[in-house]
Amino acid sequence: MTNGLEDTLFIKYKNDTTELTDLLQAHKKDSLIELSENYAVPAKKSWNKHTIATHLSEKVLEQAETIYHPVLKDILMRLPDLETNLYRVKSLDEIQGFNPLIQKGFFFVSKEKESILLIIPEEILFSVKDRLNTESPLQTDKFSSEEKQKSEWFKTWNDKLTAIYGHAPLKHLEASWNRYARRKVTMDEIREILNQE
Numbered sequence: 484m485t486n487g488l489e490d491t492l493f494i495k496y497k498n499d500t501t502e503l504t505d506l507l508q509a510h511k512k513d514s515l516i517e518l519s520e521n522y523a524v525p526a527k528k529s530w531n532k533h534t535i536a537t538h539l540s541e542k543v544l545e546q547a548e549t550i551y552h553p554v555l556k557d558i559l560m561r562l563p564d565l566e567t568n569l570y571r572v573k574s575l576d577e578i579q580g581f582n583p584l585i586q587k588g589f590f591f592v593s594k595e596k597e598s599i600l601l602i603i604p605e606e607i608l609f610s611v612k613d614r615l616n617t618e619s620p621l622q623t624d625k626f627s628s629e630e631k632q633k634s635e636w637f638k639t640w641n642d643k644l645t646a647i648y649g650h651a652p653l654k655h656l657e658a659s660w661n662r663y664a665r666r667k668v669t670m671d672e673i674r675e676i677l678n679q680e
């Protein structure tokens with residue numbers, strides 16, 4: 484299975500348009516009808532793109548709030564912040580993992596001169612943010628999403644290593660994290676993270 488240019492549904496993006504219905508309308512009509520068929524949403528070729536997109540957006544949002552919520556939450560928590568819904572990347576390789584969600588109409592991509600724009604519809608972003616606020620009101624201001632992710636990673640791996648080996652060497656956690664992360668951590672920072680509630 485290839486996840487290249489030919490498999491990605493590019494849209495013609497109009498600046499400052501980040502609502503789901505508008506982004507769906509930016510697809511070619513054939514692509515929009517195909518996406519509707521994938522969701523089992525009736526769409527006739529005689530309908531205009533606005534009508535198709537309006538019907539389809541309801542189903543996409545319903546799926547985003549139910550079945551795909553855990554996936555979308557996980558991905559959005561890895562982004563630099565939950566306020567930005569436009570990201571510029573140099574190539575599709577940088578967002579290859581997003582391709583299945585692009586194919587489902589949760590995220591969109593548009594070609595721009597020398598780069599590619601990844602667009603997250605407002606409704607998808609707000610839906611995940613709203614559910615996050617009700618799921619975990621703890622420490623929303625205290626930690627950025629990156630800090631939360633780091634904290635969760637260390638706690639999870641500490642628990643896994645302890646369950647398997649009976650202990651989790653901080654040196655091992657430090658080496659594992661620092662091998663792949665941009666921001667390195669010290670053993671003291673790890674100790675502090677693991678001692679937090």
